[in-house]
Amino acid sequence: MLAIIGGRGLASLPSLEVTHRQLIRTPYGEPSCPLTYGRIGTQGVVFMARHGYGHSFAPHEINYRANLWALHSQGVRCIIAVGAVGGIRADMVPGSLVLPHDIIDYSWGRKHTFFEGPDHPVVHADFTRPYCPQMRARLLASAAQSGIALMDGGVYACTQGPRLESSAEIRRLEGDGCDMVGQTGMPEAALARELDIPYAHLCLVVNWAAGKGESAEQVAFEPAALGQGVASVGAVIETLCRM
Template identity: 60%
Template sequence: MLAIIGGSGLTQLSTLEISRREVVRTPYGEPSGALTFGVLNGAPVVFLARHGYGHTIPPHQVNYCANLWALKQAKVSAIVSVASVGGIRADFAPGTLVVPDQIIDYTWGRKSTYFEDADKPVHHIDFTEPYDAKLRQRVLAAAAAAGEHVFDGGVYAATQGPRLETAAEINRLERDGADLVGMTGMPEAALARELDLPYAALNVVANYAAGRSASEHGIQFDSIELVLQEAMIRVRRVLEHVSKA
């Protein structure tokens, strides 16, 4: 069964035939919300809103450990993360869909591993390729089947939030090799790896990153909302094909 974690702009799947909702308790506290089970394009899926169903949980306060553990308990076979991002690379304009292949982690203070208690041995994961290769190809194939253009590859910079970045910070991220900037990619991807859950991301460029827009008025939040509304329609088409793949 496929799991979909929705971020900003995807608090629900309008085409999901809901069968039940389940409130889950985990050893790591409560997840962001109830798990929503249902059928998407004839295939069983479970959906979780990363920021809560009322979008009330900021990125740095998401209980990533509980979210991933809850999905593991639900016996999902793979996770597709949907998240909005800022575009650093010039061709990653607002509305662009990207399936990233690398991550740079700039977050701090977040619980980022299941293996840090005194009674647990140190556990190292191979994070050379942070996204599951087969699942990435599945998402790319689904996009092609849906007739939606997506970019194959990109370096995702995970920042702390909840504020957006300064222009100087974006310049630094670009020098580091980042193409996209978001606030929720880590530790989510690493926790999925610790739980042996295949994980891939479908990023939606909501706006140009700070200092990258031609606008003299900075980032326009009204425009972001309009971009996400249109882009999420396309994301849902892709997800419908991922679910049946």
């Protein structure tokens, strides 16, 4: 079964033929929302709204461990995570779709591992390549077949939130080699790795990061970029499910 984790602007999948919804209990508390089950073509799909239905959880409030454990408990074989980001690199203009290949985590205070406490061994999960190469290849092929531009590669910076970054912070991220900035990419990707679930991140650039482009003085959100981008994300996912 394929799991889709939706971020800001993607609270549902229009192409999903819904069969039922179910709230999953986990050892780590309740996930953000009940899981929505269905099919796209012949592909079984389970959908989760990362922020909850109604966007009720800020990035630092999300129970990432419960979310990932809930999907794992349902036999999910791979995850496509969708997230909104701010563009740092000059070619990552609002409306772009990006498939990052690496990540730097600047968040803090979040539950970053399943392996903690006296009943768990110490486990150092290999995170050299945080995103599954096979899932990335499938998404690139799906975008090409759909005629949708998908930028291949980039470094995702995960900040704490919920406030947006200062222009100086963005300059720091840029100096560190980051190309885009979001607030939900971690620990989600690392938890998927601990559960051995192939994971890829499909990012929609919805604004310039602070101090960049139209956000030189104040972060400027572009609703048109979000609406158009969400439609493109849906098309890429639907094509992938029908390939």
